[in-house]
Amino acid sequence: MEIIFKNVTHSYEANSPLEGLGLDDVSLTIHDKKFTAIVGKTGSGKSTLVRHINALLKPTSGTILVGDREITPETNNKNLKPLRKNVGMVFQFPESQLFEDTVEKDIMFGPMNFGMSEADAKKSAHKMIELVGLGKEYLDKSPFDLSGGQMRRVAIAGVLASEPETIILDEPTAGLDPVGRKEIMDLFKNLQEQGRTIILITHNMDDVANYAEEMVVIHDAKVKAVGKPKDIFNDRSLLTDDILTLPRSAVFAQRLAKKNFSFPQLPITISELTTEIKRQVHGD
Amino acid sequence: MNKLILGRYLPGDSIIYRLDPRGKFLITFYFIGIVFLANNVASYGFLLLFVLFAVYISKINLGFFIKGLRPMLWLILFTVLLQLFFTPSENPLWHWGIFTLSTDGMRIAAYIFIRFVLIIFISTLLTLTTTPIEISDSIESILKPLKVIKFPVTQVALMLSIALRFVPLLIDETTKIMDAQRARGVDFGEGGIMQRIKSFVPILIPLFVSSFSIAYDLAIAMESRGYKDGEGRSKYRVLSWSKRDYMALVVMLLITIILLFIRSY
Ligand SMILES: Nc1ncnc2c1ncn2[C@@H]1O[C@H](COP(=O)(O)OP(=O)(O)OP(=O)(O)O)[C@@H](O)[C@H]1O
Ligand SMILES: [Mg+2]
Numbered sequence: 001m002e003i004i005f006k007n008v009t010h011s012y013e014a015n016s017p018l019e020g021l022g023l024d025d026v027s028l029t030i031h032d033k034k035f036t037a038i039v040g041k042t043g044s045g046k047s048t049l050v051r052h053i054n055a056l057l058k059p060t061s062g063t064i065l066v067g068d069r070e071i072t073p074e075t076n077n078k079n080l081k082p083l084r085k086n087v088g089m090v091f092q093f094p095e096s097q098l099f100e101d102t103v104e105k106d107i108m109f110g111p112m113n114f115g116m117s118e119a120d121a122k123k124s125a126h127k128m129i130e131l132v133g134l135g136k137e138y139l140d141k142s143p144f145d146l147s148g149g150q151m152r153r154v155a156i157a158g159v160l161a162s163e164p165e166t167i168i169l170d171e172p173t174a175g176l177d178p179v180g181r182k183e184i185m186d187l188f189k190n191l192q193e194q195g196r197t198i199i200l201i202t203h204n205m206d207d208v209a210n211y212a213e214e215m216v217v218i219h220d221a222k223v224k225a226v227g228k229p230k231d232i233f234n235d236r237s238l239l240t241d242d243i244l245t246l247p248r249s250a251v252f253a254q255r256l257a258k259k260n261f262s263f264p265q266l267p268i269t270i271s272e273l274t275t276e277i278k279r280q281v282h283g284d
Numbered sequence: 285m286n287k288l289i290l291g292r293y294l295p296g297d298s299i300i301y302r303l304d305p306r307g308k309f310l311i312t313f314y315f316i317g318i319v320f321l322a323n324n325v326a327s328y329g330f331l332l333l334f335v336l337f338a339v340y341i342s343k344i345n346l347g348f349f350i351k352g353l354r355p356m357l358w359l360i361l362f363t364v365l366l367q368l369f370f371t372p373s374e375n376p377l378w379h380w381g382i383f384t385l386s387t388d389g390m391r392i393a394a395y396i397f398i399r400f401v402l403i404i405f406i407s408t409l410l411t412l413t414t415t416p417i418e419i420s421d422s423i424e425s426i427l428k429p430l431k432v433i434k435f436p437v438t439q440v441a442l443m444l445s446i447a448l449r450f451v452p453l454l455i456d457e458t459t460k461i462m463d464a465q466r467a468r469g470v471d472f473g474e475g476g477i478m479q480r481i482k483s484f485v486p487i488l489i490p491l492f493v494s495s496f497s498i499a500y501d502l503a504i505a506m507e508s509r510g511y512k513d514g515e516g517r518s519k520y521r522v523l524s525w526s527k528r529d530y531m532a533l534v535v536m537l538l539i540t541i542i543l544l545f546i547r548s549y
Contacts, residue, residue: 054467056463056466077473081469084466084469085469087467088467089464091463091464091467094464096490097464097465097468097486109486110469113468158468159468162468162469
């Protein structure tokens with residue numbers, strides 16, 4: 001599903017002295033079956049932006065098109081299930097959504113709300129628990145006996161179990177260990193390769209460089225830039241006023257540039273960096 | 285979730301903000317008491333004028349006070365209608381079954397309505413201009429004499445300020461959990477009554493779990509910073525009683541005298 005924002009503005013606590021702009025006239029297209037990263041500093045409006053896609057927030061003005069479903073300020077709260085089934089959302093610290101007495105039941109909760117039969121939901125739970133890297137033996141445990149990272153995986157499985165076409169991830173790897181974070185990111189990349197649309201909010205520029213095909217930079221409730229990560233990380237105007245930081249490989253390349261190397265385009269991943277260094281050292 | 289104006293602080297600055305919270309707290313209760321002394325058009329009018337004047341010098345938009353009425357709307361409507369149609373009268377304007385409409389009834393209904401407005405406006409004024417922490421500090425200070433009878437004033441005050449601190453925290457947490465469950469297909473406020481009650485389980489359990497863990501963290505943090513029983517601690521926020529607070533008391537005294545005068549007039 002293609003997702004189109006048309007002049008979307010959202011103000012929190014509209015018509016009161018505490019009014020604050022969450023989004024300011026945002027127009028944006030998120031392409032079908034692509035891996036899109038959304039970046040921007042704390043409080044820039046990233047979470048506000050993605051909450052509009054499954055109508056948890058409604059725009060104060062403007063419209064959002066999700067496939068053929070239109071969300072406007074007048075959209076009411078009825079009949080949103082089909083939309084929310086298609087747009088899965090993993091929140092910042094999703095472990096706070098766990099409540100059932102076993103992991104299995106908790107994973108089945110979403111799919112059954114969306115009308116999946118108990119047998120199918122169970123099947124889905126068994127598949128997803130393995131997919132997120134926990135064994136079947138976890139299914140009978142209480143979610144509250146797990147470690148933080150394991151809870152995170154269960155919560156992610158609970159969202160994937162409804163088989164959404166579009167998956168929104170709000171800093172899904174915050175607080176995970178490096179190996180765990182790579183596993184989870186690889187999982188999302190795999191899901192995308194199987195034909196899903198992935199929208200990832202992250203503060204980790206290496207993840208953006210390694211996984212994303214498209215990138216959206218949000219700054220002060222506005223869209224500052226949209227494009228390929230490679231182009232955006234090479235745009236000097238964005239790097240100056242602390243809107244954006246660079247991936248590690250690009251930072252490394254900048255240092256090498258001071259020592260007789262030259263990079264017309266900054267490499268953004270480790271493999272790009274090593275290829276470029278080899279080329280310049282061996283001169284071929 | 286954020287619609288409750290009553291009980292919420294609004295950052296700002298005016299003479300009302302600068303009054304000592306203890307004075308404001310006591311004056312508010314005192315005023316609610318003397319509202320019940322009013323008994324005729326002039327006395328209600330006088331109190332209404334005073335409250336509107338207080339709102340004016342607080343420099344807060346009147347709209348906030350009117351919004352404060354909203355959560356009480358049904359209660360107000362119910363009471364007013366009750367007075368309007370059930371006040372017994374010698375010469376009713378209209379009579380049907382158990383319903384009686386009379387000028388007396390209308391007058392009493394109007395008084396009741398104004399009484400609600402007065403009480404809600406003045407308490408909204410207190411909470412809009414006084415932070416919850418200031419209120420709990422005032423309660424501690426007002427309760428201090430009870431130490432004589434071994435009442436644990438400092439502990440109670442600490443419990444109160446922690447409880448107050450938890451309110452916004454729990455509201456945020458509830459909103460977050462509700463959003464997460466909505467995204468998993470829960471429809472709050474749909475279906476029959478059983479369905480609705482059931483839809484709260486996925487909120488309540490995570491809410492309990494996280495409040496316990498926040499409370500536990502807080503306890504550890506306090507202990508590790510050496511908190512024992514709160515006795516003999518000095519204060520970071522010192523309340524100071526100044527000339528304008530005496531002025532406020534004098535104003536209240538004047539109001540009472542004028543009110544007593546108009547009342548018997
Ligand atoms: N419920 C709310 N009520 C009022 N203002 C809010 C609310 N939620 C967010 N805001 C404000 O809207 C702005 C954008 O917040 P948002 O949560 O979208 O930021 P973010 O980009 O997701 O930040 P982070 O990286 O910290 O998650 C912030 O300035 C914030 O203060
Ligand atoms: Mg966020």
